[in-house]
Amino acid sequence: MPELPEVETVKNQLVPHITGRTVRSVELLWEGMVKGMPVEEFLKRIRGQKILKISRRGKYLLLALSSGEYLVIHLKMTGSLRLGKDGDTEPPRFTRAIIHLDDGQEIYFADPRKFGVLKVIDSLHHVESKLGPEPFEAEFTEKYFIDSLKKRKTPIKALLLDQKFLAGVGNMYADEALFASKIYPARSADSLTRNEARKLYHAIRDVLTAAIGSGGASVVTYFHPDGSKGTAHFQFNVAHGQVKNCHVCGTPIERMVVRGRGTYYCPHCQPKKPGNHEKYPKVSSKK
DNA sequence: CCCGGAACCTGAAGGC
DNA sequence: TGCCTTCAGGTTCCGG
Numbered sequence: 670m671p672e673l674p675e676v677e678t679v680k681n682q683l684v685p686h687i688t689g690r691t692v693r694s695v696e697l698l699w700e701g702m703v704k705g706m707p708v709e710e711f712l713k714r715i716r717g718q719k720i721l722k723i724s725r726r727g728k729y730l731l732l733a734l735s736s737g738e739y740l741v742i743h744l745k746m747t748g749s750l751r752l753g754k755d756g757d758t759e760p761p762r763f764t765r766a767i768i769h770l771d772d773g774q775e776i777y778f779a780d781p782r783k784f785g786v787l788k789v790i791d792s793l794h795h796v797e798s799k800l801g802p803e804p805f806e807a808e809f810t811e812k813y814f815i816d817s818l819k820k821r822k823t824p825i826k827a828l829l830l831d832q833k834f835l836a837g838v839g840n841m842y843a844d845e846a847l848f849a850s851k852i853y854p855a856r857s858a859d860s861l862t863r864n865e866a867r868k869l870y871h872a873i874r875d876v877l878t879a880a881i882g883s884g885g886a887s888v889v890t891y892f893h894p895d896g897s898k899g900t901a902h903f904q905f906n907v908a909h910g911q912v913k914n915c916h917v918c919g920t921p922i923e924r925m926v927v928r929g930r931g932t933y934y935c936p937h938c939q940p941k942k943p944g945n946h947e948k949y950p951k952v953s954s955k956k
Numbered sequence: 957c958c959c960g961g962a963a964c965c966t967g968a969a970g971g972c
Numbered sequence: 973t974g975c976c977t978t979c980a981g982g983t984t985c986c987g988g
Contacts, residue, residue, distance in 0.1 A: 672981060701964090728982075745982050747966085763966090782965045784982070799983090823958080832983080839981055888981065909981075929960075931979070963985080970978080 671744045672728060673804070673837030674877055674901060675885035679750055680725045682894040683776075686752055691719045691771040692734075695787075699765035702778070705788040714789045715740055727800045727836030731793070741788045741796060742778070748785035751777045752894045761892075776894075800836040804877055809835070815866040818858040825861060826854035827928040829873070838873065841886060841908040844933050846872040848907045853939045854932045855925070862943055879904060907933040 671679070692715050697703065703711045719735035730750075732740040742750070751761050755773040766787060768776040778785060790796065802809040821828055828834055829843040838846070847854050849872035852865055861869065880886060885899035888909050892898055905911055907922050910933050914921055920937040 675981080743982080745964095746980065747982095780965095781967060782980085784964065784966095786983090827959095830982090841981055886981080910979095929962095930982095959988090961986090964983090966980100968979085971976085972974105 671748070671885065672839035672842050673725075674842070674880035674883075675899065676725050676728050676730055676744065676837075677881050678885040678899060679744075679894055680723055680730060683730075683750070683752070684723050686774060686894070687720055687732075687770060687776070688723060689720065690774065692716060692740075693769040693771050696767040696769065697765070698767070699780075699783055701783060702765050702780070702785055702787050704786050705790070711787070711789055714738060726793075726796055726803070727832055728839065729796050731796065734789075738789050738791050739793065739796075741786070741790055743786040744780070745782070745784035745786065747782045748778065748780040749892045750894050751779065751892060751896060753777060800832055801834045803836055804838070804874055811867060811870050814870045815863060818861055818866050821858040823858055824855045824927050825852060825858045825869070826930070826932055828858045830928075830930065835873075837877070840930055840932075841888070841902075841905070842873070842876050842880065844908045845876045845905060848935060848939060849876060851938050853941045854927050854934050856941070865943060907935060909933065 695712055695715055697708065700708050714736070715734070720732050721735055722733040724731045728743065730742040734740060753775045755769065755775055758775065760767060760777045761779045763779045763781040764777045765780050765783060765785065766778040778787070817834065826843055826847060829838050829846065830840065844854070846869060850865060850868040852861065852869060880901035883899055883901035883904065884893060886902035887898035888902050902909065902911065906916055910922065910924055912922055915935040915938060918935065918937045920935055922933055923936050925932050
């Protein structure tokens with residue numbers, strides 16, 4: 670699915686079009702998409718609500734409603750949102766829900782695999798309780814990151830995917846960040862040297878920043894609300910197995926499974942043990 | 957608490 | 973062409 674850069678892009682495109690609009694109705698073509706309460710109640714709670722503000726938290730899209738509640742949208746693996754006009758836009762293939770707005774606009778929620786989620790919550794707590802810090806917020810400091818890694822024995826790749834540890838990173842950008850910092854994905858988090866952890870911290874932010882700048886990646890089913898596609902995947906070094914040979918050293922990119930997730934990496938640039946220059950990092954003068 | 961595995965679903969792609 | 977297997981960007985629940 671869409672990861673942080675993709676959801677951020679969707680949010681940015683929706684803001685100018687739907688802020689201040691009122692939800693006339695929601696048409697469900699697949700009722701299983703609604704979670705947390707009976708469908709009838711969901712429809713009742715959202716009908717007639719004005720959309721005050723649109724924001725993103727992790728991979729969640731949050732629409733603040735005039736009732737004080739929030740419409741939460743999660744695209745999961747294959748979901749996408751498209752904007753159209755009542756009467757003259759054909760809903761995209763695999764449309765599972767249509768949100769009708771008061772000005773004739775329609776938001777199509779397409780999702781081939783039906784994993785996507787729509788729900789109404791009365792407090793952001795329901796989302797916040799599942800998430801760690803945002804990669805770009807002040808609380809997520811280099812020190813916090815480095816110190817946290819030391820306490821965890823889980824594979825570093827798995828930790829990056831843990832939304833409670835850090836919100837927004839998914840499979841593609843985890844692979845890209847590990848490649849950029851030359852770290853073997855299955856290494857335990859606490860085995861990273863201080864210098865590796867520092868490089869990874871900055872790689873995560875750099876990779877996400879670059880992807881947002883490219884409007885996200887459009888690898889399989891992802892589109893922008895206006896129907897265009899992101900181009901971040903053209904910059905991928907390993908993610909999604911699109912690249913055959915490493916751009917840096919020419920070694921064939923390999924695939925392995927880390928905690929159940931397909932993981933692409935360069936066996937030469939990301940060796941199982943840190944290189945000699947990493948093994949004995951410069952000791953900080955203080956402490 | 958940690959971890960692996962399965963479940964939720966369906967389509968696309970590759971092998972034969 | 974058709975059948976079968978594998979894979980897919982996420983999250984959550986269950987059992988050991």
